[in-house]
Amino acid sequence: MARISEQVIEQVRSSIDIVDIIGEYVQLTKRGYNFFGLCPFHMEKTPSFAVNPSKQIYKCFGCGSGGGTINFVMEIEKMEFIEAIKFLAEKYNIEVNLETKKSSKFFSQLFEIHNLAANLYQQNLKTPKGLQIINYLNERGINNDTINEFQIGLSLNKWSSLLDETRKNNFKSDALIQSGLFINGDKGYYDRFRNRIMFPISDRNNKIIAFGGRVFDSNDPAKYINSSETPIYNKSKVFYGLSITKGFLSKENTAIVVEGYLDLIQLYQNDIKNVVAVSGTSLTDSHALELNKYVKNVKIAYDGDNAGKNAAIRAGYVLLKNGFFPEIVVIPENTDPDDWIQKEGPIPLKNAIENSINLFKFQYKNTDVDDSNPNSISNLVNDILREISDVVDPVHKELCIRSIAKVTKLNENTLFESLNNMNSKKSFKKNYDEKKEKTDNNDLSKYNLLEDELVQICFSNDFKTRLFIYENMQTEWMISKSIKTIFNEIFIHLHSEYKPDINVVMDGIKDANFRQKFATLIFDIDKKNLSIDAAIECLTRIEKSFLKRKLNSLRENLNKFKSDELKSILIEISNIQSSLNNIKFKYDKFKKN
Numbered sequence: 001m002a003r004i005s006e007q008v009i010e011q012v013r014s015s016i017d018i019v020d021i022i023g024e025y026v027q028l029t030k031r032g033y034n035f036f037g038l039c040p041f042h043m044e045k046t047p048s049f050a051v052n053p054s055k056q057i058y059k060c061f062g063c064g065s066g067g068g069t070i071n072f073v074m075e076i077e078k079m080e081f082i083e084a085i086k087f088l089a090e091k092y093n094i095e096v097n098l099e100t101k102k103s104s105k106f107f108s109q110l111f112e113i114h115n116l117a118a119n120l121y122q123q124n125l126k127t128p129k130g131l132q133i134i135n136y137l138n139e140r141g142i143n144n145d146t147i148n149e150f151q152i153g154l155s156l157n158k159w160s161s162l163l164d165e166t167r168k169n170n171f172k173s174d175a176l177i178q179s180g181l182f183i184n185g186d187k188g189y190y191d192r193f194r195n196r197i198m199f200p201i202s203d204r205n206n207k208i209i210a211f212g213g214r215v216f217d218s219n220d221p222a223k224y225i226n227s228s229e230t231p232i233y234n235k236s237k238v239f240y241g242l243s244i245t246k247g248f249l250s251k252e253n254t255a256i257v258v259e260g261y262l263d264l265i266q267l268y269q270n271d272i273k274n275v276v277a278v279s280g281t282s283l284t285d286s287h288a289l290e291l292n293k294y295v296k297n298v299k300i301a302y303d304g305d306n307a308g309k310n311a312a313i314r315a316g317y318v319l320l321k322n323g324f325f326p327e328i329v330v331i332p333e334n335t336d337p338d339d340w341i342q343k344e345g346p347i348p349l350k351n352a353i354e355n356s357i358n359l360f361k362f363q364y365k366n367t368d369v370d371d372s373n374p375n376s377i378s379n380l381v382n383d384i385l386r387e388i389s390d391v392v393d394p395v396h397k398e399l400c401i402r403s404i405a406k407v408t409k410l411n412e413n414t415l416f417e418s419l420n421n422m423n424s425k426k427s428f429k430k431n432y433d434e435k436k437e438k439t440d441n442n443d444l445s446k447y448n449l450l451e452d453e454l455v456q457i458c459f460s461n462d463f464k465t466r467l468f469i470y471e472n473m474q475t476e477w478m479i480s481k482s483i484k485t486i487f488n489e490i491f492i493h494l495h496s497e498y499k500p501d502i503n504v505v506m507d508g509i510k511d512a513n514f515r516q517k518f519a520t521l522i523f524d525i526d527k528k529n530l531s532i533d534a535a536i537e538c539l540t541r542i543e544k545s546f547l548k549r550k551l552n553s554l555r556e557n558l559n560k561f562k563s564d565e566l567k568s569i570l571i572e573i574s575n576i577q578s579s580l581n582n583i584k585f586k587y588d589k590f591k592k593n
Contacts (some may be wrong), residue, residue: 005174008096011089012085012094013507015090022037022069022072033052034050035051036049039065040076041065042062044062056068056503059516060426064516064520066516067519068507070507071203087410101493106172106174106231107232109175111232112171114181114200114208114211114341116165116208118198118213120153120162121153121155121211125152129156132217137197143269149198150199151208152198154198155191155194155195159190160190161194163190178230192227192228193211193225195218195223195413198213201233201279205243206244211227211281219270220497221463226279235280236281236284237464239278240261240279245276248275249294253296253297254298256274256297256300256353256372257315258275258277259337260279263338264277265455266341266342267301267337271346278315285318285321291324296357300319300329304334308331313328320387320388323396325358327351327359327362330355330356340376351515360407375571379501381404382568385415389422447479449578450542451478451480451483452483452521453471453534454542455522457526457538458494459485459500459502459522460530460532460535462532463536468539469534469539470537471537474543476546477542482513486509489509489536493505504519533591536591538588547579551576
């Protein structure tokens with residue numbers, strides 16, 4: 001079915017000016033940084049309709065209407081989204097070509113742009129800075145043949161090096177905009193990647209579709225940045241290195257999954273070639289489905305620090321729920337596969353791969369469990385059972401239970417009984433979630449303000465603040481449906497070096513009332529405290545409120561649980577109380593000195 005291409009939508013979004021568009025319907029007067037006029041959506045005598053040109057959004061403080069330019073046109077002209085895009089495209093003389101899935105010319109240009117970029121980055125290795133990069137990689141044990149095979153390159157420390165090169169080749173502007181390789185700033189477009197070691201990311205057919213860039217001789221807090229998602233790049237579905245290693249995966253019937261580009265390259269060069277990397281994202285269900293095309297066995301070799309171990313466990317459960325029995329490679333504390341090979345050669349890592357352990361044993365070994373404390377063991381086992389309760393295949397589930405029993409030395413029948421009780425627990429959770437909406441009105445009002453503040457802090461100019469929210473906030477802590485929807489639209493952008501684009505988020509929010517809510521929160525955001533300390537305070541209070549609600553609900557429903565469930569419920573109550581007691585210290589390490 002034909003549709004308007006994503007590049008046209010992006011071109012429209014970047015070309016339009018909200019003051020010009022709304023000015024055709026409303027007489028606007030500038031007041032400070034904003035423009036004001038009589039709202040076109042309700043009768044009023046005093047102007048309460050405000051337009052913020054820097055954020056390209058509008059907000060009526062009378063009726064509550066709010067959104068971006070496209071939303072305004074949809075509402076004022078009673079149009080659907082696509083109609084509004086066509087309407088605006090015509091105003092700005094932007095050609096709208098309806099495309100099908102076979103609109104090959106546009107996609108061909110995207111691939112050509114990425115090939116050109118890869119060639120340019122490789123040519124840059126011949127510059128003095130490029131020779132430094134080669135020496136740096138050689139010192140890390142990566143030889144020139146490997147550099148060439150993986151097409152590693154360098155983006156120069158210039159604003160428009162790649163952009164200038166693409167202009168010589170007469171690429172269409174929509175393809176350049178949608179390539180993900182350029183950023184639209186106040187003075188026009190500029191290169192996304194500057195002064196970085198460049199790693200081309202290819203699809204399984206060896207077409208370059210994106211890049212990862214590693215910082216070099218810089219204090220930039222974003223050690224790695226990746227291409228934004230584009231019509232040819234969906235990071236949740238793509239493995240780095242797969243185009244080169246897929247034959248080795250099939251041959252070995254085993255995939256070793258690592259976290260980083262250099263981890264993969266180091267393993268590959270040292271004859272561990274059945275390897276893929278998830279770079280810039282967590283392992284997803286789509287990744288698991290991709291692996292299933294090549295292998296039946298997966299071993300996870302993530303970093304040896306706590307973050308890497310936790311990520312390995314999370315990835316393990318994703319694989320488990322998709323039909324694999326994953327194993328974890330034990331990497332030494334505070335190192336990664338790349339560093340380990342550099343320091344000790346490939347033999348220790350090869351031995352660790354050979355002796356990898358199952359997911360449950362790894363989790364048991366790397367969780368703070370007191371073997372002499374039944375409560376501690378029970379808590380971990382229940383966490384594991386909750387994860388495998390989502391495993392659909394009964395044989396797969398039984399094999400999991402056998403493995404858990406072996407690791408924990410618990411009776412299989414006991415584990416099966418506990419697993420069966422999970423259904424009643426899930427039923428309770430449903431009732432608990434419904435009860436959250438009935439929280440006392442005064443407390444709810446205060447809590448909603450916290451959630452509102454969290455959304456605002458997501459637009460902090462400080463990358464570390466946004467990353468803190470990305471790594472620590474959990475949506476289950478939220479009560480407001482509107483805020484949860486808004487936050488989910490923002491969340492996918494928080495790990496990026498660049499703060500979320502307000503209008504991209506706005507257009508992603510389908511509910512008109514939720515868009516109005518977002519417009520209200522974002523309109524005067526420049527006056528808000530968006531610091532890391534504000535984020536810590538906000539998250540602490542949100543999590544604390546969630547834990548209190550959960551604790552109160554458990555206590556109020558104790559009499560509804562069976563006698564054989566009470567013990568685990570009491571343990572859960574004790575653990576929540578302990579978390580509440582310690583929550584004020586939880587995020588101390590993130591605070592400014």
